[in-house]
Amino acid sequence: MLGVAQPAPVAQTPPMGWSSYMALQPQSLENEVRINADYMAQTLSAHGWQFVLVDYSWAYPNPPEDNGGNPNQSRLANGDYVPLLNMDAHGRLLPDPRKFPSSKDGQGLRPLASYLHGLGLKFGLHVMRGIPRQAVRAKTPILGTDGITADQIADTVNVCPWLNHMYGVDMRKPGAQEYYNSLLELYGQWNVDYIKFDDMGQPGNPSVYHKEEVEAVRKAIDELRRPIIFSVAYAQPFDNSDHLRQHANLFRISNDAVTNWEQLKKQFDYGAQWSTVASAGHWPDADRLPLGWRPKRNVPGEAFTDAEQRTRLTLWCMLKSPLMLDGNLPDCTPFAASLLTNDEGLAVNQEATNPRQLSRTDDLAIWVSDAPDGQTKNVALFNLSNESRPVTLTLSDVGIPKKANIRDVWGKAYKGQFKKTFTHQLGPHDAVLLRVAPVQ
Structure with missing residues (x-):
């Protein structure tokens, strides 16, 4: 549009950073995120590592000693959901202040983003597709509409099979796009640089692809006119590659990151196919890189040998996948650190063209x-x-x-x-x- 500044293009090279998923699980605490960010700034940022991604359930009030599985909600006999997620009056989730104390007084995740930006890093956030079920129960009004409420746009059939916080959004309904616009407006206020939208596909069921909601997020980002990387998960079949490249910057090519050698071998098959669509602004995502350390929480860690870790990073670099580390960074082994600070190797991921098997x-x-x-x-x-x-x-x-x-x-x-x-x-x-x- 003439006279209106356009946002800078994003993800011109595959993003390099860290996700809190494996290290901290859904109990991510702000001070632990900051500790990992400090390590990145001091040790890795000079080599191109810059994104810090707060992974899922940041609105859920689970204590850090809770080492269970996915933190689902329960529903009482009267229909109420427990525990309640932290949420504003318009059905938009907010960080739990116990886990993210700087978010108090309505500041959201902006103070954390400011801390990361002060280190020269960028801020990423994991988001689940849809609208909170508790918002539908409460009939919260959708921002930017004339009285449309959450229950009027909810898709109660197409829901996430592994986390029960959200209903889908029926994009045929008035107010649906306005809801996604309001989400991106909030994340823009928090100065988010990278958004990973989960549950856009379904593990083990490649026929599920919520393309209308992918399009809604893309439209909301474009209207925000702020440079934000849009990452789509879960794994998608290659048949959706054209649509993904049109609307997203990063797109998962497999289920959650491989945890054994046989799964890692399978990435060669996925990579050979998806490498053909890698280009500036659009990268096939082979998922996280838990190299060289154990998770901080009491959960099973990765058991890859040094040789297998070298194989994994080499394939990710050749494929030009985003490089998102996973684990407690201060516990990084000397061997892994030698790979993650090898500028010549990382340049293969960042600068090469025409990757192919x-x-x-x-x-x-x-x-x-x-x-x-x-x-x-x-x-x-x-x-x-x-x-x-x-x-x-x-x-x-x-x-x-x-x-x-x-x-x-x-x-x-x-x-x-x-x-x-x-x-x-x-x-x-x-x-x-x-x-x-x-x-x-």
Whole structure:
């Protein structure tokens, strides 16, 4: 529109940051978020890490010692919901002041955002699709309408199967778009930079895709005219890729992050398909990266070996997935820290183009992408088997007809000059990331 400032384009490279999900679970406390943000600012931000995402149930009043599963609400015989989520008069959730004390006196999450911005970081927020069931019960008025109430826009059929806080929003109803507009207006007031909308799909049921609500969020962000990254979860089938690229910046390609080796192997299949639609402002999201530490809460942690962690980060970098760390950052191991501060490796995620899987068997995989100079190739060799194996790269397969200088990126070691082929011995479940530069 002529004369109206347009927001800056977002997610021109895959976002890099941290999510509170695994470390803190739904009991995220503000001081713990700040501790992780401090670590990021002091140790990781110089290497491109900048987003701090407060994950789900920040409005739920569960105590930090509650280490149970998803914090669902119960319904009393009279129809009331317990415990009540913190909510304003227009059916918009607010942070629980016990967990986020700086939110008192109606300040919401703006003080936390200000703290993060003061560190040079950016603020992300997890949001569930829909409208709170307790708002529907209370018939709260929708902001920006003439008396339309929450019960008049609720979709009580299409609900989240794993968290019972919300009903869907029936986008055919008057007031539905105004509700989503009011949400984004609130998040804009909090200075949110990144919003992850969950339950836009359904685990184990790829036929479920709430496209009308995806479109509603996109429209609300556009009307806000503030640069906000829009991330869509849950996993989506590739058939929805065109719609996702049109409306979202990030889109999940699998269910919740893999927790064992067989699930990690499956990411190669998803990645090979979704890498074809990666472009500036639109990135396939392979989900979180719980590298090198245990969660802070008393919940099961990841059990990946160093080799498997290297494989995981290498695939995420080659795929150009967002890189969202998961775990208590101050407990990061020296090995993981060496990966997360390797600027050459992270540049593959941030700067490369045309990512693609070159070859794949059940035991081996080779990925390639193009470096910014237009000649050098980033090449990842993966041993997916349970035994040590040699993996051979044929240089002509990546467009280098004669000789190449080859460097091990994670190992920070020059491997030498090679003709026609390069063979590397890899341990089980391990990977090597190479820069392959043609010799003229």
